[in-house]
Amino acid sequence: MQRIYEVMFIVRPDMADEDLDKLIVALESQVTTAGGTVKAKEKMGKRRLAYRVGGFLDGFYVLLTLEGGGELVHEIERRLRVTEPVIKFITVRMDEEQKRLDKMKKLRDAKKRSAPAPVATATPEAPTAQAEAAPGEPAAVTA
Amino acid sequence: MAEQIGQRSSGGHTGGGHTGGGHSGGGYAGGRSEGGPRAPRPAGGGGPGGPGGRKFFRRKKVCKFCVEKIDGVNYKDVRLLQGFVAESGKIVPRRLTGVCTRHQRRVSAAIKQARNIALLPFSNR
Numbered sequence: 001m002q003r004i005y006e007v008m009f010i011v012r013p014d015m016a017d018e019d020l021d022k023l024i025v026a027l028e029s030q031v032t033t034a035g036g037t038v039k040a041k042e043k044m045g046k047r048r049l050a051y052r053v054g055g056f057l058d059g060f061y062v063l064l065t066l067e068g069g070g071e072l073v074h075e076i077e078r079r080l081r082v083t084e085p086v087i088k089f090i091t092v093r094m095d096e097e098q099k100r101l102d103k104m105k106k107l108r109d110a111k112k113r114s115a116p117a118p119v120a121t122a123t124p125e126a127p128t129a130q131a132e133a134a135p136g137e138p139a140a141v142t143a
Numbered sequence: 144m145a146e147q148i149g150q151r152s153s154g155g156h157t158g159g160g161h162t163g164g165g166h167s168g169g170g171y172a173g174g175r176s177e178g179g180p181r182a183p184r185p186a187g188g189g190g191p192g193g194p195g196g197r198k199f200f201r202r203k204k205v206c207k208f209c210v211e212k213i214d215g216v217n218y219k220d221v222r223l224l225q226g227f228v229a230e231s232g233k234i235v236p237r238r239l240t241g242v243c244t245r246h247q248r249r250v251s252a253a254i255k256q257a258r259n260i261a262l263l264p265f266s267n268r
Binding site for chain 2 (some may be wrong): 008010045047049051053059065066088090092097100101104105108
C-alpha cells in the first residue's frame, strides 16, 4: 500500500484564498482518515489555461502528492468531482516512475564514483606541493 | 494459370506491408529493459532513414534525452514539452525531432497528460 499519487486540480480563479485553504485542509483530513499520508502540497498559482474549461480561461493550480491505496484515490476524486470550485483534475500514479528514477540515479552515481576515482587521488598531490612551496618563499623574505 | 496469378498477388501483399518495419533499434522489449549499455541509437539518422525521399544526407540527429541524460519526463514541465509540440498543437513525429523511441513514447504520454489538465492545448486553431 505504498502507492504514490499526484493529484493536480484546477480551481476556478475567482475563489477566495481562505476557501481554497479550507478545501485543501478538508482533502488532507480525508486522506488521513482513509489511512494515507499527504507527502506534499503545492499551490502552483494562477495560470492561463490552454483552452476554455467550464467557461474560464484562467485557473488556480494545486498539486497534492499522496501516499496510499487505490480506494483513497477513489474517494479523493469523488470529492473533487462534487466540489463546485474544482473544474478539472488529474491523478497520476508515480511510484513506479519514482522507482525507475531512483534506480537510474543510483546507476549514474555508481558510474560517477567509479570513473573519477583515479583522477581524484592525483589532484590532491599537486595542490599540497604548491602550498608547501608558496609559504616557503614569503617566510624566507620576512626572515 | 489461375494458381499462378493467385500466388503472385499474395507475394506482393506480404512484400509491401509496413507493419514490422517501424520500430528501429532497441527499446521495445516490453518497456522495462533498463540498465546495461544505454547506447542511444540515433533514430532514423543517415541516408536510408529519410522517408521523405531526400536524395542527400540529412545530418544525424541525436536524441536530446539520451544525450543530456534527462531521466524523467513529467507532464508538469511544459517548457520541455513545448519543444515537441508543433504550433498547431500536434505532437511532432520523432523523425523531425530525432528522439529515440523510448523517449518519444514517454514524451507523448506526458503531452497527453498535460493536455488533459489544460497545460497544453489539444489544438491551436
